[in-house]
Amino acid sequence: MATRKETPSTxxxxxxxxxxxxxxxxxxxxxxxxxxVVLKMIKHYQEEGQGSEVVQGVLLGLVVEDxxxxxxxxxxxxxxxxxxxxxEVQYQMEMMRSLRHVNIDHLHVGWYQSTYYGSFVSRAxxxxxxxxxxxxxxxxxxxxxxxxxAQGSLSLKAYRLTPKLMEICxxxxxxxxxxxxxxxxxxHMFEEVPIVIKNSHLINVLMWELEEKCTVADKHELLNLSxxxxxxxxxxxxxxxxxxxxxDIVKYNTYSRNLSKQQQQKHQYIQRRxxxxxQRQTRGETPxxxxxxxxxxxxxxxxxxxxxxxxxxxxxxxxxxxxxxxSQNLGKLFMAEALQGHNS
Amino acid sequence: MDVTVEGMLSxxxxxxxxxxxxxYGPVVKIHPVVLASIGDSYERRNEGASRVIxxxxxxxxxxxxEVTNCFSVxxxxxxxxxxxxxxxxxxxxxxxxxxxxxxxxxxWYATGFEITEHSVLIHEYYSREATNPIHLTMxxxxxxxxxxxxxxxxxxxxxxxxxxxxxxTPLSVKxxxxxxxxxxxxxxxxxxxxxxxxxxLTSDLCQVGGAAGRVQDMLATVLTYIxxxxxxxxxxxxxxxxxxxxxxxxxxKITAEDFxxxxxxxxxxxxxxxxxxxxxxxxxxxxxxxxxx
Numbered sequence: 001m002a003t004r005k006e007t008p009s010t011x012x013x014x015x016x017x018x019x020x021x022x023x024x025x026x027x028x029x030x031x032x033x034x035x036x037v038v039l040k041m042i043k044h045y046q047e048e049g050q051g052s053e054v055v056q057g058v059l060l061g062l063v064v065e066d067x068x069x070x071x072x073x074x075x076x077x078x079x080x081x082x083x084x085x086x087x088e089v090q091y092q093m094e095m096m097r098s099l100r101h102v103n104i105d106h107l108h109v110g111w112y113q114s115t116y117y118g119s120f121v122s123r124a125x126x127x128x129x130x131x132x133x134x135x136x137x138x139x140x141x142x143x144x145x146x147x148x149x150a151q152g153s154l155s156l157k158a159y160r161l162t163p164k165l166m167e168i169c170x171x172x173x174x175x176x177x178x179x180x181x182x183x184x185x186x187x188h189m190f191e192e193v194p195i196v197i198k199n200s201h202l203i204n205v206l207m208w209e210l211e212e213k214c215t216v217a218d219k220h221e222l223l224n225l226s227x228x229x230x231x232x233x234x235x236x237x238x239x240x241x242x243x244x245x246x247x248d249i250v251k252y253n254t255y256s257r258n259l260s261k262q263q264q265q266k267h268q269y270i271q272r273r274x275x276x277x278x279q280r281q282t283r284g285e286t287p288x289x290x291x292x293x294x295x296x297x298x299x300x301x302x303x304x305x306x307x308x309x310x311x312x313x314x315x316x317x318x319x320x321x322x323x324x325x326x327s328q329n330l331g332k333l334f335m336a337e338a339l340q341g342h343n344s
Numbered sequence: 345m346d347v348t349v350e351g352m353l354s355x356x357x358x359x360x361x362x363x364x365x366x367x368y369g370p371v372v373k374i375h376p377v378v379l380a381s382i383g384d385s386y387e388r389r390n391e392g393a394s395r396v397i398x399x400x401x402x403x404x405x406x407x408x409x410e411v412t413n414c415f416s417v418x419x420x421x422x423x424x425x426x427x428x429x430x431x432x433x434x435x436x437x438x439x440x441x442x443x444x445x446x447x448x449x450x451x452w453y454a455t456g457f458e459i460t461e462h463s464v465l466i467h468e469y470y471s472r473e474a475t476n477p478i479h480l481t482m483x484x485x486x487x488x489x490x491x492x493x494x495x496x497x498x499x500x501x502x503x504x505x506x507x508x509x510x511x512x513t514p515l516s517v518k519x520x521x522x523x524x525x526x527x528x529x530x531x532x533x534x535x536x537x538x539x540x541x542x543x544x545l546t547s548d549l550c551q552v553g554g555a556a557g558r559v560q561d562m563l564a565t566v567l568t569y570i571x572x573x574x575x576x577x578x579x580x581x582x583x584x585x586x587x588x589x590x591x592x593x594x595x596x597k598i599t600a601e602d603f604x605x606x607x608x609x610x611x612x613x614x615x616x617x618x619x620x621x622x623x624x625x626x627x628x629x630x631x632x633x634x635x636x637x
Contacts, residue, residue: 207532209490223555
């Protein structure tokens, strides 16, 4: 059966980088997915996800040493307004009970979500993944990018929260001081776990048969030269996020300006008080009572830093995607140039 | 009393019969996820069970039945009786309906090579759930060396009033892929070529390189064919010739300057975008450092 490892999350744990292949400080070093799961996710998005942007589902599998094996999955129905009394937990329990009857691994190991142009770094995702990781140490979230997949190659990434972020979420301390203490940057929020796809031999036989029977022509979307549409949309999203970011920065600036102004006022008030007291003493009167300065000057509320962190992470993600896309396209353009030069 | 055509089929070569595959009845279009699911549930079957059965879900058209999903149903089979967990089947269908309300029960599947008498009983049950259910068989034990994915429709036969039997008439099976499914299958096909049957997902430029390599292979095949025809080793096929003509005509004729300008503007766009994204990343990194100060 599944072995669950309990790794104590200490605040001094070394920071994990986001590059796959680097030493990850987590109980899961690799993810092994079965082809069936991939196909199911693709089908789920294709059929149910065209209207809204996000489809979600649950991953089932087991943990083997330091590998997380995902052997099956089932989709979650959409949140519709007219289904207010729909009980998600009940659906999940029933599904898992039924799957147990047919010997499918019924152990919850994570969840998957589709994304629109890579915009998945959000509060909701953070909360969900935190609750999953809190309950099940090794859980991951699989992000499936259907638009990138439609461009020619399967885009599937697995993420976990770094131990530092887990600490912060646990304490719910999202203020600036809390984040400063933990030294978290936007690059250290999520860690990516490398994925391998493994199929059983029977499925491999099936693949061979399908290949010879199926006459669907290969469309070669990967060699498609048109890029402006995709670039436009990505840049649009990036611009929106940068706008959000700048608003956040303005807020933070006003906050720090207010804070410093208040400090000054406090100082002046204390000084005046002392002066007055000194004068009164020289005149022989009782000094004025020391008032509680802090109550008079209530410090302004520091803006929450968590959103900024999320936005920064999202911007980083967009930039990464855009760079990948442009590098591919540059390659294709140079190839086209070489071919054209060859002809003429 | 129950006669099946399958018994007659096992003697004749399947290729001959495939030609005869009747156009009576709808065309069955199967998605690969269904087949992978069936294979997986076969691998997870209980001890002692020789085959697994399950329900097929999908949509029905005028002339075709598209099978998009399936789930396995626990059942017990012995020499003289068969028991299927109907409650389970109903429950699972309800759950599945919550996710995709447009899918209906279109039939059932069974692994194995032959249609047995028990199949008839199970088929009867499914005819109560759906009008004209189709029966899909997949030979996961590879008895004949292939997987033999076949679909059948049941029809009454016999003399009215007297011995009535059920005949399973075969239907033509096609495979339908969504575009993204095809890309997923491509990736899975590549994993099976690796000796250890595991493979990671490659990244950016490698993929373009791979795709270009594949096109190159295809072009090489076409070239060898053409050379064979030219040297007389193979007779020319007119339809292939027409396709080749289409292929050559598809290459657009652009003057060199136009191409230069197009290429340069595209490259400029891409470079600008790369520069901007690098700038943005530097900016947010800087922002963070400043806040932490």
